[in-house]
Amino acid sequence: MRTKVIATLGPASGNVETIRKMVLNGVRILRLNFSHSDAESFRPLIAKIRQVEEDLNIPLTVMGDLCGPKIRIGVVDGAPHEINAHSDVYLGLPEIAGKATDRPFIPLDQTELLQGLEDGMEVSLSDGMLQFKVTETIEKDKLYRLEAQNGGLLSSRKGITFPGKNIALAAFTDKDRVDLTGCIDIGVDAVAMSFVQTASDVEDVQAEIAKRGVWLPVIAKIERQNAVDNIEDILKVADGIMVARGDLGLECKLSAVPVIQKKLIRAARHAQKPVIVATQMMLSMVKNPIPTRAEANDVANAIMDGADCCMLSEETAIGDYPAEAVGYIREIAEGTEPYYLRRIDGPYKPKKEINPIKYLSYSACLLADNIDSPAILCHSSSGASARVICSRRPEQQIYCLTPDKSVPGYLNFFWGMIPVVTDSTVPDHRKRLETYLEGNKDFPRGKGYILVSGQPTPGQTESKTNEIKLYYK
Template sequence: MHTKIVATLGPASLQPETMRDMVRHGVRIFRLNFSHADAAYFEPIVKTIRSLESEFGIPLTALADLCGPKTRIGEVADSPRTVGKGESLLLGLPDERPDPSRDERVFVSLDMPELLAGLRVGMPVNLSDGLLQFHVTRELKADRLYEIEAQNAGLLSSNKGIAFPGKHHALPALTAKDVKDLHEGIDVGVDAIAISFVQNANDVAMTKEEIRKHGVWVPVVSKLERQNAVDNLDAILKLTDAVMVARGDLGLECPLPELPIIQKKIIRACRHAQRPVIVATQMLLSMVKNPIPTRAETTDVANAILDGADCVMLSEETAVGDHPVETVKVMQEISENALGYYLERIQAPYAPKREKNPNKFVAYSACLIADNMEGQAIVCHTVSGTNARLTSSRRPSQNIYALTPDPRVLRFLNFAWGVKPRLIETAGGDHMARVEEFVTNCPDMAAGEPVVITAGRPTPGNDMPGTNEIKIYYK
């Protein structure tokens, strides 16, 4: 598969046989949701992933998804209760709760002063995962207590999420729990870290600094769930290793009619920056209970693939759904059916924009040669993964075999479109010789057919040249 599948593990999918079947149908990345468990819980699961990796002979990636500063309201009196359109409620810190004998309005408590700071009349407030929408109508105590008016009717329950669309929150992306989970997750063997509710590049830098303290390199996936993150996308892309379009919370922060276009713009920006991008949330949600998806869901998955997403992700569908394996199979089939049209539509490979970027043009040249010769594959020798990601961003029709000596880079490249990562030894010979040996021994490539190889060869004037060589090789 060119577009990769990310599957969230949960009670419905933790059995080794279920995980094995999901790998058979294209899952290469398993998401471990640290909102509901800790590293000790996931340690045996990571071991199962490694066992399956050995069994299938392909790299599999364990993605630790940190909880982040998810904001929830407190207890609501007589919960759940119906809120009518136009009804006024009170929103404030817990110690601002009024005497019910003097004010009978529903009080919504939020024990996070940072979120109420700077709230002003006219600003939107969303509750119950966006099903209840309000506007601030009065500032009763600055930064502490507000009157909010319902813009629609709905059901209000205790401990539901709250969002302030467009408002900057003075909250770091990493909580104390996240820092603990990050270090313990690396200890038990996770391969990538996803950070929630990213607002700017500083959040990414903070996460990378925590990883550096651990003495290792682990790729960071920035989850875009806030309007601020979309506004700061270019700066985030300079630091992050990958991006997730987390449409659930992002749909609370931005107007829903704008969400499809925001998704397309993020995917396009990620491809231009050579950063893998995952599209997530409610992709095949009806399959939590039903054995087949809705027509709209199949179209949604296909459109994400046609937009150029590197990965598509399943959440509840595989974590708690009744049909986890069937859901993965459906996603695989949609992806395989969309691929041909996608490559035809973009007239693969993509040409780079006019810029001074020799490495990108070397990757593009390799794709052009492979296309012109109808080559079987493009094989990249890559130490950091950059060569493979550059080649992937050109979206060639050929499979991209990325050969790396680094196990962490190996599993990170599972996020990249069209890339089949393979681990190679560094001892003996130069890069090109090792790649030729791989091609000779690879059963996926037929004898006598052309393969395009890219690698780096040191020269007298540059002992660290990056990718500087393209070779047409006949097996």
């Protein structure tokens, strides 16, 4: 299986046996949701993950998912209220509730969220279950009249969104700073950042990580229309993206999300960055032992779009069948990937540009196809060369040998990638590949293998990928 699976850990899966089963079914990344816990509470869980990692000798990635700013309304006086379609409510700062008493009043104590709100703009509550439009600006940036677009129950402390509106709210919160420090302390391998709107949001987190003297890949969660609009700039700085379809489906028209997903996946592959598709992939398996036909199609379509990873949330965190949900994604991937590879008809050809590494990687994929190689083996200190090979989507699995123990945690996000920490006592990069190939019984003899490495030449000032070797074992 080339598609990677991310499993969210929770009460249903926070034990060694279930983690082990999920890893054997294809999980390579374990997600810790910081919306509900702090770093210290996850420390015992990470110890269990590392135990499974050692027992199975499979590199695993622990991803801390920072919760970002929680945008919720305050206490609604007299709640719950039954709201009818086309009825009016007020939305405003709590201190001016006395100016609007003839209709239900929705208090919002974050002034910046009301700034720039104008007539005709949309407001969504309770994960989209209640939808409103602004019909009157009573007091700019302080008090508004809204008209309900549908009926439903208005309760206190529910989530609120403003589809399409630029929110002047920092994505990186004080809680996130504390949690990020905790992530580093307990040995998390990557972090996901919520509520990203611009590249600078990602850079804020990266700067904080750098202050700690370490490096962690930062995955930008794309759940805002602004993030979709700024995706090219975000991909320049982020180490990967997540198509977070839950909040994205509130921000954008639900009918637009499938096309947005395809565009985001394509943009990420062109940037040689991994992309995760998340939200409700196998949601029915929280209670049912098998997924619905629609869910199976959803997973298959994400794979055919070119997604690197599929992520499970409630399915593995609180569901009754966590290992089985992962198993179904594995089955779907194993059935879908051969069709996907036939459909793209060979590795993706680069556009015409001066980019020797990309063309060398493409050539390695073409040669691997031509000789029917079982695998492509790449030596890369940072993993950058292996990522370029991955972006061509070769049929072969990509084995990336690296001497840096922090790199495999990042490479686990990439489609078809198998990271290996290599023996750094062997000085020659190509020799490291040959030694690994000869000593690994999983690579049969009588076959040709493609080796990609960087061999210094007199004119090179730094080691870069510059060599393809056809190696017969």
